[in-house]
Amino acid sequence: MDANNQKLYLRWTVxxxxxxxxxxISFIVLVISGFALRYPDTWWAIPMVVGDSxxxxxxxxxxxxxxxxxxxxxxxxxLFFTARGRFQLKQLLLKPExxxxxxxxxxxxxxxxxKPVLFSHYTxxxxxxxxxxxxxxxxxxxxxxxxxxxxxxxxxxxxxxLDVARVIHYYEAILASLSILVWHFYFVIANPETYxxxxxxxxxxxxxxxxxxxHEGELKSILEKEHKTxx
Amino acid sequence: xxxxxxxxxxxxxxxFTIKAQDFVEIENSxxxxxxxxxxxxxxxxxxxxxxxxxxxxFTNSIHGDLYCTECHTDVTDTxxxxxxxxxxxxxCHEDSEEDIMASVHGRLAMQEYPEDLxxxxxxxxxxxxxxxADTSSWMSSVNQVKVCKQCHGDxxxxxxxxxxxxxxxxxxxxxxxxxxxxxxxxNAAACSxxxxxxxxxxxxxxxxxxxxxxxxxTCGECHEEQTEQYLISKHAKSLQxxxxxxxxxxxxxxxxxxxxxxxxxxPTATVNxxxxxxxxxxxxxxxxxxYGLLTxxxxxxxxxxxxxxxxxxxxxxxxxGSCHGVHAVLPESDPRSMINPNxxxxTCGECHxxxxxxxxxxxxxxxxxxQEMNVLSLVEQxxxxxxxxxxxxxxxxNSLDFYIKSKHxxxxxxxxx
Numbered sequence: 136m137d138a139n140n141q142k143l144y145l146r147w148t149v150x151x152x153x154x155x156x157x158x159x160i161s162f163i164v165l166v167i168s169g170f171a172l173r174y175p176d177t178w179w180a181i182p183m184v185v186g187d188s189x190x191x192x193x194x195x196x197x198x199x200x201x202x203x204x205x206x207x208x209x210x211x212x213x214l215f216f217t218a219r220g221r222f223q224l225k226q227l228l229l230k231p232e233x234x235x236x237x238x239x240x241x242x243x244x245x246x247x248x249x250k251p252v253l254f255s256h257y258t259x260x261x262x263x264x265x266x267x268x269x270x271x272x273x274x275x276x277x278x279x280x281x282x283x284x285x286x287x288x289x290x291x292x293x294x295x296x297l298d299v300a301r302v303i304h305y306y307e308a309i310l311a312s313l314s315i316l317v318w319h320f321y322f323v324i325a326n327p328e329t330y331x332x333x334x335x336x337x338x339x340x341x342x343x344x345x346x347x348x349x350h351e352g353e354l355k356s357i358l359e360k361e362h363k364t365x366x
Numbered sequence: 367x368x369x370x371x372x373x374x375x376x377x378x379x380x381x382f383t384i385k386a387q388d389f390v391e392i393e394n395s396x397x398x399x400x401x402x403x404x405x406x407x408x409x410x411x412x413x414x415x416x417x418x419x420x421x422x423x424f425t426n427s428i429h430g431d432l433y434c435t436e437c438h439t440d441v442t443d444t445x446x447x448x449x450x451x452x453x454x455x456x457x458c459h460e461d462s463e464e465d466i467m468a469s470v471h472g473r474l475a476m477q478e479y480p481e482d483l484x485x486x487x488x489x490x491x492x493x494x495x496x497x498x499a500d501t502s503s504w505m506s507s508v509n510q511v512k513v514c515k516q517c518h519g520d521x522x523x524x525x526x527x528x529x530x531x532x533x534x535x536x537x538x539x540x541x542x543x544x545x546x547x548x549x550x551x552x553n554a555a556a557c558s559x560x561x562x563x564x565x566x567x568x569x570x571x572x573x574x575x576x577x578x579x580x581x582x583x584t585c586g587e588c589h590e591e592q593t594e595q596y597l598i599s600k601h602a603k604s605l606q607x608x609x610x611x612x613x614x615x616x617x618x619x620x621x622x623x624x625x626x627x628x629x630x631x632x633p634t635a636t637v638n639x640x641x642x643x644x645x646x647x648x649x650x651x652x653x654x655x656x657y658g659l660l661t662x663x664x665x666x667x668x669x670x671x672x673x674x675x676x677x678x679x680x681x682x683x684x685x686x687g688s689c690h691g692v693h694a695v696l697p698e699s700d701p702r703s704m705i706n707p708n709x710x711x712x713t714c715g716e717c718h719x720x721x722x723x724x725x726x727x728x729x730x731x732x733x734x735x736x737q738e739m740n741v742l743s744l745v746e747q748x749x750x751x752x753x754x755x756x757x758x759x760x761x762x763x764n765s766l767d768f769y770i771k772s773k774h775x776x777x778x779x780x781x782x783x
Contacts, residue, residue, distance in 0.1 A: 172674065172678065173674065175674060175675075175677040175678030175679070176677060180678075184679075190680065192678070193675075193680075240767075241763065241766070244766045244767055244769075244770045245766070282671065285671075285718065286718050286719065286720045287720065289718055289720060290720045293727055293728045294728030294729075294730070295728045295729065295738050295741075297671065298670075298732060298738070298742060299741070299742060299745060301671055302742055302745050302746055302749075303745060303749070306745075306746065306749030306750070306752075306753065307749070309749075309753055310749070310752065310753050310756065310757070313753065313757045314756070314757065314760065317757055317760045317761055317764065318760045318764070321760075321764045321767075321768070325764075325768070326767070326768070326771065327768065327771040327772045327775050328771055328775070
């Protein structure tokens with residue numbers, strides 16, 4: 136219950152929130168320092184210039200990459216070795232209904248369908264984003280590591296592989312940054328029903344109204360369960 | 367006894383001079399009776415007239431064992447005319463005069479400004495001439511630039527004679543040679559070490575020491591190792607074969623502002639080599655087309671991992687010279703070349719010690735049209751389309767959602783439904 140005596144629904148545990156914010160901060164630092172490496176003469180790289188050298192931004196990029204990777208590795212362990220993690224993984228698995236939900240939501244927004252779509256714990260946009268993040272992290276990790284430890288990779292692979300890795304690392308970075316900007320920031324910030332921000336990543340809870348707006352399916356099943364137990 | 371000494375003096379001076387001039391033997395001490403007194407200078411009729419001669423300094427000079435009258439031949443008696451004729455150094459130094467008259471300085475005498483012709487004394491002084499190796503000599507490394515500056519630091523003189531080089535004296539003073547000379551190093555290159563002494567010729571003259579084709583020999587006087595390497599290079603070979611666009615020493619190192627490669631302002635500094643030395647020629651369509659060379663080497667380098675890091679100021683990263691060599695730049699086909707397939711592993715191995723055979727098999731410069739570049743372009747194309755489609759879909763999806771939700775909230779706010 137919150138101050139207004141409204142019922143609150145647990146969305147994120149403290150552990151999950153720490154994972155999110157470590158990921159978020161390291162991601163933003165990676166984006167800024169990464170593009171500063173790709174565009175060395177750019178004005179927004181100036182705070183990262185010490186003397187005439189690019190060294191600081193590559194150091195910053197690698198520290199952030201290490202944090203990002205550590206969170207990713209921890210997260211995989213979390214998914215498989217904790218009960219809460221296994222619950223989350225189960226909720227996150229893609230199902231055919233997610234694609235149907237997307238189709239119906241678009242049709243609803245277009246005014247073709249009037250029946251609202253009832254989302255359960257994760258909406259299709261959250262699931263898609265989650266798996267895109269997993270994919271992006273793997274791609275960036277593999278290409279990034281080969282550029283970082285080039286002398287190890289060059290023992291087994293040709294120099295051309297590093298060129299491919301460099302190109303992929305660059306374009307995947309653009310894709311990832313834009314996805315966060317356009318997709319994630321819309322749903323958790325710019326979305327008129329959520330604005331100014333979805334607070335659950337700060338306090339861990341969703342309000343009844345928020346549940347109703349985006350997770351009506353889950354809300355219904357929770358209420359049904361409560362109803363049964365009270366009877 | 368005195369007679370014997372005089373005879374000895376005459377025969378000695380005859381032996382050391384090429385063309386002995388008739389003169390009257392008057393003991394120097396007799397001259398110094400008057401001329402060693404500083405007060406005698408007060409009798410000078412104009413500022414150029416030298417009446418006082420320091421006996422000790424003269425005796426220690428390179429001409430110290432000559433009779434005064436050997437140069438001042440018009441003095442036949444201690445009681446001589448007030449106005450003496452100009453000393454003719456060529457009476458002895460005949461070759462020097464010939465060289466000077468054939469040099470760029472000597473030509474002045476025959477052209478519009480004969481008064482600008484430097485005299486022997488302009489450069490060497492008069493009574494106290496020392497050996498060049500002696501730091502008191504006007505022509506020693508430490509002093510020479512001051513002597514040349516008398517004319518070559520004079521803006522009106524430079525303009526009058528159309529001397530193209532930009533502030534050669536000021537720049538030389540600040541460069542490696544000038545600083546070394548100023549520090550008193552007698553081996554430091556002074557003006558004449560490169561330009562020649564009496565026989566100084568304009569760079570357009572095929573015999574000039576600073577002619578493009580002779581520069582390697584001139585610089586090689588001191589920089590033997592570098593010159594040896596340069597002479598086997600493609601650059602030197604092309605130049606000697608008549609491709610005058612091919613670089614000589616000064617095209618990379620400049621002339622009067624030669625700065626150490628350890629100075630980050632130097633074009634030869636690690637971070638500047640690629641952009642300031644190699645690019646001006648190797649990225650020039652006009653030059654490269656003339657010799658059938660590719661221009662996209664430079665851009666392909668700039669966009670490579672090495673190039674990006676270098677543009678960011680990282681000095682440890684490979685520049686053009688790291689792989690191609692600095693002085694001994696040779697084509698891939700030459701077995702001595704650092705980029706010859708047999709040497710590539712060693713060249714790359716300088717920085718990448720674990721590099722395998724695979725490494726050397728890769729194309730270093732990714733040039734349009736090669737198979738590698740086609741694969742890279744494909745990857746790029748796929749990603750560009752992916753970005754447009756995915757982000758495009760997101761924008762459309764979210765814009766629609768935004769519009770519907772905003773409309774809904776607005777109607778709730780204003781109409782309560």
